[in-house]
Amino acid sequence: MTTELLSANHAAAAAAALAGRANRVGRGFGGGVYPITPQSECMERLCDERFDKGQVVRVESEHSAMAVCIGFSIAGARAFTASSSNGLAYMTENVFTAAMSRLPIVMMAVNRSLGPPWNIWAEHGDTLMLRDAGWVQLYCEDNQEVLDSILTAFRLAEDRRVLLPVMVCQDAFILSHTMTPTDVPSQETVDAFLPPLDLPHRLSDRPRTVGALDGPRETEVPRAEMQRAMDDVPRVYAEVQGAFEATFGRRLADPVVPYRMDDAEIALVSIGTTAATVRAVVDEARARGVRVGGVRIRMFRPFPEDTLRQLLSRCTRVGVLDRDLAPGQGGIVWSEVRPAAPQGSIVQNYIVGLGGGDIRPKDVARILDDLCARERAGKPQFVEVG
C-alpha cells in the first residue's frame, strides 16, 4: 500500500486499473471512455495505464463508451467506464441495456448539473435520473471512499447472487478535483479481494444471440429476477464489507451512515458530501442541547428503506436535503425517504446547492432552524446558499 496525494478522479482510475489487472488470469479488462468535465481526469489517467490483457478504448461518444463496456463484459472481461451529467443522458439507452443484460459493469459517475444553463458543478440529478435503470448506486463522501467503492463495486457486481452493474457516484469538484492523501492498495491485496470474473452467461464458442426479440414472459421473468437480485444486495454487501475489512484492514461504510442518531428526535438526511457539513451543524446544535442527528444515504439502489425506517423511528422531524430537483415532484431523495419516516412526523424537503452552490454550515443551520420551527411540513423549500 502507498499513500498518494490524489484527486478522487485519479483515485477512481487507480482502483479501476487495479481491479482490471486482478482479472489478468481471467478474461482481462476493458472499457470504452469518452471525456466530459468533471470526469475527464479519470479517463485520462486510465488511458495512461497498460494492461496485459485488454485495453481502454477511446470512442466518439458516451453511448459507444457503454456499448464497448457491454461488449467487454459479455465476453467475460472486467469492464469499467466513467461519465457525468449530459454524458450520462446520452449514454442512457445502453445504461439500461447493461443492467437488463445482467452485466457486472462498474461505472464511476461524477455528479454534475444537467444543462442548460451550462454548468459543470455538483448536482445529483444526473445519476438519480438513472435510479430506475437497474444499477446498484453508491454515493461517496470522500476520496478514499471513492477508491474503496470502486473495488467493492466489482466484487458486489460480480457476485453470482447479484450480477448487476454498479454506479459509484461522487460530487463534482468537491471530490472529483480535490486532492487528499489516499491509500492505494497493492496489486496483491486487490488480487486477493477480487477473484477472476467468471460470468456465467458470457459468450463462448457456441454462437447465440444476445438481447434478441422476446415475448412478454421472457421479459417479465428476468425482470422479476432483477428485483430478487436487488433484494439480495444488502446481504451480499454486508459480506463484502467483511471481506474488505479482512483484506484491507479498514471498514467500508454502511449503506446508510447515521451520525449521532441514537437519541435523535430530529434528523437531517442527505447524500454525498453534504453529509460532512450536516455533521458540523449537528455537533454545533448538540452543543446547544438540540437532539439532532445526521443520516447519509450511501446506497440509493437498492433503496435501504428498512434501515432508514429503523433509524428514523424516534424522529418527529426529518429534514431531507436534496441537491437535485424533479420538477413537479420535488427532491428525489425526499420523495423516496418520505415513506420510511414515522407516521405523523414532519418530513420537510430542502432543495439546496443546485448547480454547485457551496452548502456551508450556516446554510444547513438555517435549514435546521426552519425544521425546528415548523408546525407542519410544506412544499419543498428552495434554500439559496452563499
Place this chain on the structure above:
Amino acid sequence: MASLEIRLHGRGGQGGVTCAKILAAVWAGLGKSVQTFGDYAGERSGAPVRAYTRVSDEPIDDRNKVYEPHHLLVLDPTLLGEHVLQGLRPGGTLLLNTEEPIEAFGDRFLRHRLAVVDATAIARRRKIGTRSVVIVNTTIAGAFVRAAGLPFEALEAAYRRLGFTGNLDAAREAWDAVAIREARDVDAKAPVFAPPATAPVLPLVAHVEGAPTGLRTGSWRSQTPRYVHALAPCSAFCPAGNDVIGFVQAVAEGGAQQASEVLARTTPLAGVCGRVCPAFCMEGCNRREHDGAVDVRALERWIADTAPIAPRAERASAAPRRFAIVGGGPAGLSAAFELARHGHEATVFDGERALGGVLRTGIPSYRLPRAALDREIEALLALGVKTSLGAFLDRDRVAALAREWDAVILATGLQRLRGVTERDDLPGVEQGIRFLHRVNMEGSVRVTGHVVVLGGGNTAMDCARVAVRAGASRVTVAYRRGREEMPAIRDEVAEAEQEGVVFELLRQPLGFEGDERVRGVVLAEVELGPPDASGRRSPVVTDRRSTLSCDHVLLALGQTADLRLLPEGWALREGRAFARDAPVNVFAAGDLATGDGTVAHAIGDGRRVARLAMRAVGPELAEVEELRRPDRARAVAATEIRFDHFPKSPPLGERHVPADVRVRGFDEVNLGVGDPAAAAHRCCSCGECTRCDSCLVYCPEGIIRREAGGYAIDLEYCKGCGICVTECPRAAITLKTPKEMHA
C-alpha cells in the same frame, strides 16, 4: 476546523491548481492532514481561477471553499482587486507575483504581511512552461515556502515526490528573491473587502432586453501575442549573408524572377554558390530533424540559371568615391558589387586576363561551367564595376594605390602553397593549384599513369577528378586523417569515389622516390590521437612506412595568406591595414583576411569589408550600416517547429550524370533540382509567417482576422492564452510581457 487555510488566485493555464497541490504536498510531507482543490470557472485559459489548500493536525472534514484565508497567493498582478483580497485575515500573508518592487506598494496592505517576487521573470528565464506560456507555479512555491516560514528542504522533498525536481532551482531563486514586509496595525480594524453585489437573476422566459454585455476577455491577458520575424537557421548559417528563407519562399510564392531579385540584393554570384557551396544553409535547415534538408543549394542554382542575377544600384551616391580592389576572386567581386550598389566607383585589379580568381583558375568546369561564371561577371560589369586586368601588383603598386584611391581592398586569397619536402620541384611533382590552373586556363592538359594526390580538401578532390578526366590510368588520394576528418565537401568525396578515385587514408607523406622523376611517394601510417584545436583528431605518425609507386604527384596540402603584398611596416587587424599604429584606408577581405576557405565566406566578407571601407572614407558615409556575421545561436531551433503540420516528404536532391558518362569530359556533372517548386514548398519557413491561417483557425476566441499582408488580433478579446503561439507551425508568433511590449 482546519488550522490553516490558503487561497490562491491565478489564471487558467498558469498552474494555480498545481501550485496549491505543491503546498499541500509540502505540508503532507511534514505530517499534516491536507486537502487541496481548484475552483474551476470557465475552463478557459486566461480565465480567473481560484485554488485552495487546507492544512490541519486533525483529519479534514470541511467540504467548503476557503472564505477567510490565512495566506493569499496572487499569481497574476492584473487580478489584484477587492474580490481577490476578500476575507484575508488581518496579519495574513499576501504573496504577489509582480514585476514591481515591494516599495512600489507604499502603504497598501499594511495590515498584511506583504511578500512580492517576480516569479514570471524567473520562470521565463528558466524556460518553465509550455512552448508559449510561462508557468509560474513551481517557481512561486519557493517564495511561498519562505514567506510561510517553512524549511526549503520541505519543498525539495515535495518536488522529489511530485517529480518536479527540474524546477527546484527556480524555486530556490524565488526563495532568495522574495521581499517580505511584516504586517503593521494588525489589531486595528481589518480592511473591509466587501463582497461584490450579486445581480438579480432574470427569469429565463422573460423578454430579452438590450444587447447582452460583452465579456471583454482582453482584461484577462497578462501576455500578448505578437507576430515576429524570427531568424531562420538557413539564413543564420549562410556565410554570404543571403536571405535564404527569403529566396526559397520567393520560389514557392512567385517563382524564379522574384527569387532572383531577393538574391541580387546580397550576392552577385548565386549561380556559382548554387554549384560549389558546401551549403551551410542545408546544414542548419530545421527540416533535417523531420525528413531531410530543403534542397537550398539546388534552388539557388535553378534561380540563377532561370532568371539570371541582375544586381541593381540601390542608390546613386551624392559623392561617389573611388575604390580599388586587388583580386578578382569571389571576395573582390563581392566587395565591388557592394560598392557599386551603393553608387561608388569600384575597379578590380587582377593579374589574370579574366575576372573570377579561383573560380576560374581553380574550380574545374565540370563543377562550374564557365558560361555560368561569365554570365554573373558580365552582370556585375553591367552594374558599372570597372576592371584592370593582366598585371599582378606588388607592394609598391599597392602602396601607390593607397595614396591615389579613396580606399583599397585587398582580396588576393591564399597564395602560399604548402609542400612536403625540399624535393617538391622533382619532375612529376606539381602543386595541385598550378595543375588546375594549367587545365583551366591552358586547356587540353593530359596526364598518364598513376596519379597520387596528397591532401583531403576540395583542391585535392578537384585534382583527383580532373586527373581522371585528363587521362590518368589510376588516381589515388592519400590523406593523413580519416574520412570523417576530410575538409572536402562530402558530395565531392563521394563523387570522386564513384569516378574510380581510390582513397588511402591515415597516410602521412614523408618524401618522394625517384632520381630524375618521381617514381613513388613514401607514406607513413598514421594513428588518430586526441582532438586538436580545430576539433579534429590529430594525426600521430608511426614508424610503419610504405612506398606508393606512381607517375605523378599533385600537392593539395593547403594554402595560406601571402601578406608580402603589404608595404613594409604594415599589419592587418580585423580586416583593416595599419601603418605602424595608424589605420590606413587599405582593407583585406576574403581568405586573405579570414582563411575561411569557401566562396560563400568570401562573398559575405567582401560585402562586409566593402561597408567598412565606405564608412572609413568619409563622414557622409557613416550611415552605411555595418554588416554583422550571422548569429547562429539566435536562429529558430528545430524544437520550435511544429513538424506535425508538415507531411513527411523526403528531399529529391540533385540529379547527377552517371559516373561512367561524366568522366569522359568536362561537362557539368550536377544537373540540379528536378522540381524546384516542390523543393521550395518543403520549406517550413522557420520564423516567417506564411499566412497559413493556423493561428486564425486555432484561436479559441475567434478574434484573429486576416489583414493586408498578415493578421490582426483583437486585443479587446485576446486573453493571452498563447494557443496561437503554440499552434504556429513556424515560430512566427511569440508572447510578450507588458514590459516587452513597451520595449
